[in-house]
Amino acid sequence: xxxxxxxxSSASLAPHIVLEEIGAPYELVLVDRExxxxxxxxxxxLNPAGLIPVLVDGDLVLSETAAICLxxxxxxxxxxxxxxxxxxxxxxxxxxxxxxxxxxxxxxxxYFYPDRIGGPHAAFIQASAEARVxxxxxxxxxxxxxxxxxxxxxxxxxIVDVYLFMMCRWTRNMANPARNRxxxxxxxxxxxxxxxxxxxxxxxxxxxxWY
Numbered sequence: 001x002x003x004x005x006x007x008x009s010s011a012s013l014a015p016h017i018v019l020e021e022i023g024a025p026y027e028l029v030l031v032d033r034e035x036x037x038x039x040x041x042x043x044x045x046l047n048p049a050g051l052i053p054v055l056v057d058g059d060l061v062l063s064e065t066a067a068i069c070l071x072x073x074x075x076x077x078x079x080x081x082x083x084x085x086x087x088x089x090x091x092x093x094x095x096x097x098x099x100x101x102x103x104x105x106x107x108x109x110x111y112f113y114p115d116r117i118g119g120p121h122a123a124f125i126q127a128s129a130e131a132r133v134x135x136x137x138x139x140x141x142x143x144x145x146x147x148x149x150x151x152x153x154x155x156x157x158x159i160v161d162v163y164l165f166m167m168c169r170w171t172r173n174m175a176n177p178a179r180n181r182x183x184x185x186x187x188x189x190x191x192x193x194x195x196x197x198x199x200x201x202x203x204x205x206x207x208x209x210w211y
Contacts, residue, residue, distance in 0.1 A: 012053035144183035
């Protein structure tokens with residue numbers, strides 16, 4: 001059985017939703033950041049970086065949210081959460097997943113943890129990060145205007161949609177969150193009705209509004 005080491009409303013939300021989508025049995029293991037559990041020796045054996053989440057799949061111990069989502073989807077092809085390897089659609093999945101992880105999420109980390117790099121300038125760092133996220137959301141909104149279906153890859157739902165939902169959720173308290181953009185708003189209202197998404201939020205006891 002898979003074990004997902006998680007903390008509510010963190011980067012573990014995407015793999016949690018994916019686990020619900022694939023329907024495989026799993027166990028949630030709370031890593032209480034308030035108690036610095038992610039910095040304790042036992043957890044650092046799983047992920048020396050001390051970051052959440054971690055997936056334990058038998059002998060495989062896997063960190064990095066995008067890697068976990070890809071692994072789970074590849075292990076359960078019947079769930080149809082990733083296109084075929086080598087297909088053009090798979091290439092687009094890689095493109096958008098990397099954009100979300102390497103570009104959007106990187107700025108959001110600066111927004112949520114400005115003190116890590118800003119010290120006495122943390123407020124400026126946070127405001128600057130928020131400003132840089134805005135055109136990224138505009139790019140994503142414009143992409144939906146051109147797609148042939150309700151999802152990032154068009155008609156087919158995938159792990160990219162799950163990851164995007166998590167990124168949009170992280171903007172919910174910003175001055176101009178993702179939900180203010182018409183196409184992203186439609187996407188968010190659609191994905192939020194999926195049973196797997198609902199179950200994951202309920203299990204983590206996340207209160208509405210989710211995004």
